[in-house]
Amino acid sequence: MEQLRQTPSQTVGPFFAYALTAEQYGYPYDSLMNHTLVSLDTPGQRIVVTGQVWDGAGATISDAVVELWQADAQGHYRTAPIEGNTATHTDRGFLGFGRVGTGTLPGHRYQFTTLKPGATGEGSAPHINVMLMMRGSLRNLYTRLYFADEPEANAQDILLNAVPAERRATLLAHRKEVNGEIRYIFDIHMQGSDETVFFEL
Amino acid sequence: MEALNKTSLPPLAAPVSSADVHPPHLSPAYKSTILRSPTQPLMPVRELIRDLSMPVFGQSVLREFDNDLTKNARINGEPIGERIKVAGRVLDETGRPLSNVLIELWQANSAGRYVHKAEIHDAPLDPNFLGGGRVLTDADGNYAFHTIKPGAYPWGNHYNAWRPNHIHFSVIGHQFEHRLVTQMYFPGDPLFDYDPIFQSVPQHARELLIAKFRMDWTEAEFALAYQFDIVLNGRHKTPFE
Numbered sequence: 217m218e219q220l221r222q223t224p225s226q227t228v229g230p231f232f233a234y235a236l237t238a239e240q241y242g243y244p245y246d247s248l249m250n251h252t253l254v255s256l257d258t259p260g261q262r263i264v265v266t267g268q269v270w271d272g273a274g275a276t277i278s279d280a281v282v283e284l285w286q287a288d289a290q291g292h293y294r295t296a297p298i299e300g301n302t303a304t305h306t307d308r309g310f311l312g313f314g315r316v317g318t319g320t321l322p323g324h325r326y327q328f329t330t331l332k333p334g335a336t337g338e339g340s341a342p343h344i345n346v347m348l349m350m351r352g353s354l355r356n357l358y359t360r361l362y363f364a365d366e367p368e369a370n371a372q373d374i375l376l377n378a379v380p381a382e383r384r385a386t387l388l389a390h391r392k393e394v395n396g397e398i399r400y401i402f403d404i405h406m407q408g409s410d411e412t413v414f415f416e417l
Numbered sequence: 418m419e420a421l422n423k424t425s426l427p428p429l430a431a432p433v434s435s436a437d438v439h440p441p442h443l444s445p446a447y448k449s450t451i452l453r454s455p456t457q458p459l460m461p462v463r464e465l466i467r468d469l470s471m472p473v474f475g476q477s478v479l480r481e482f483d484n485d486l487t488k489n490a491r492i493n494g495e496p497i498g499e500r501i502k503v504a505g506r507v508l509d510e511t512g513r514p515l516s517n518v519l520i521e522l523w524q525a526n527s528a529g530r531y532v533h534k535a536e537i538h539d540a541p542l543d544p545n546f547l548g549g550g551r552v553l554t555d556a557d558g559n560y561a562f563h564t565i566k567p568g569a570y571p572w573g574n575h576y577n578a579w580r581p582n583h584i585h586f587s588v589i590g591h592q593f594e595h596r597l598v599t600q601m602y603f604p605g606d607p608l609f610d611y612d613p614i615f616q617s618v619p620q621h622a623r624e625l626l627i628a629k630f631r632m633d634w635t636e637a638e639f640a641l642a643y644q645f646d647i648v649l650n651g652r653h654k655t656p657f658e
């Protein structure tokens with residue numbers, strides 16, 4: 217079957233914030249998604265997912281966009297349409313999708329509030345899909361966050377096991393408890409000995 | 418700076434696949450890619466992933482003027498510049514139209530100035546223009562929005578570097594792999610030959626980023642019109658096939 221050629225990718229550039237992450241950056245436009253993937257009544261263990269994006273010279277990147285897409289605590293992805301014209305709607309239920317820029321927190325951190333996802337099925341460990349965009353990146357970059365404290369599930373994960381063993385650690389988020397809050401730290405390295413594994417879809 | 422690739426173009430090669438249109442991650446003429454592009458090859462995983470369906474966005478995500486950038490940020494009058502309409506279809510690679518695709522837009526104003534705080538170009542802001550908007554495709558995959566034609570602007574990549582006029586597009590479809598961020602350009606822009614971001618795309622595919630002027634879509638005495646169709650990466654089988 218003849219296929220249409222895809223529309224080529226271009227960089228998100230440095231000036232996305234007033235459209236893609238307006239509320240986070242204080243621009244006068246609303247945001248359809250933000251740092252929160254859950255609503256108050258979503259069942260599941262609340263976690264914070266946070267980290268920094270590092271360039272090849274070891275500097276933190278201040279103008280990246282990070283998007284998360286994940287299953288709920290039972291391992292189900294949301295299928296119901298997303299409604300409501302701001303991210304602060306409280307009746308959306310479990311969204312499973314979030315977006316932040318790295319330009320507003322100290323150290324150019326990104327930070328999300330979400331829940332720990334369940335495994336989505338046989339041969340799949342709990343994970344979060346991560347999409348990364350930034351000035352200087354001509355294409356979206358897709359990677360996955362796995363949980364370092366799930367070694368047994370990780371050992372069964374088909375995708376993680378397809379990654380060369382010496383690079384698997386780049387996909388592991390590490391648990392840290394801070395004042396009763398459960399944080400998973402997931403740094404993304406564009407280059408260097410810890411270069412994050414990126415996937416092609 | 419000399420025009421990039423202006424002369425001695427290689428013969429047009431037929432694309433190897435429908436995905437053979439994207440820029441490489443490292444494109445050294447665009448200097449920021451040097452420290453920000455992966456050095457290891459990406460790992461192909463689409464055979465390992467069963468389903469990455471995403472929920473669609475419903476009509477309630479839109480406000481009245483989200484798809485009219487000439488109206489969604491007015492304070493005391495109309496924005497300055499040339500009013501235009503941009504419209505097109507969003508399709509998957511088999512030509513199937515995709516409904517309820519979320520397109521988020523951002524652009525410079527007619528003077529080439531972004532509202533963004535990091536923008537330092539010495540050109541005026543327009544109090545009645547934000548340059549941000551969003552639109553959903555309808556049941557036939559069509560979208561349309563009104564805006565002001567963006568101006569060219571200088572940037573720091575090299576001495577006297579200027580971006581061609583462009584509108585930024587962020588697209589969220591029905592599958593995770595549909596995700597696309599791109600830029601739409603205008604026909605005949607003299608800056609194409611000097612822009613390393615536009616030129617990062619393989620030569621045979623650059624035309625795919627240039628909107629078509631559509632005289633028949635213009636709104637008489639109101640706005641010129643451009644067509645920009647979007648084809649998303651979608652090799653997953655769907656229940657319809």
Ligand SMILES: [Fe+2]
Nearest residue numbers: 229580583585
């Ligand atoms: Fe731009």
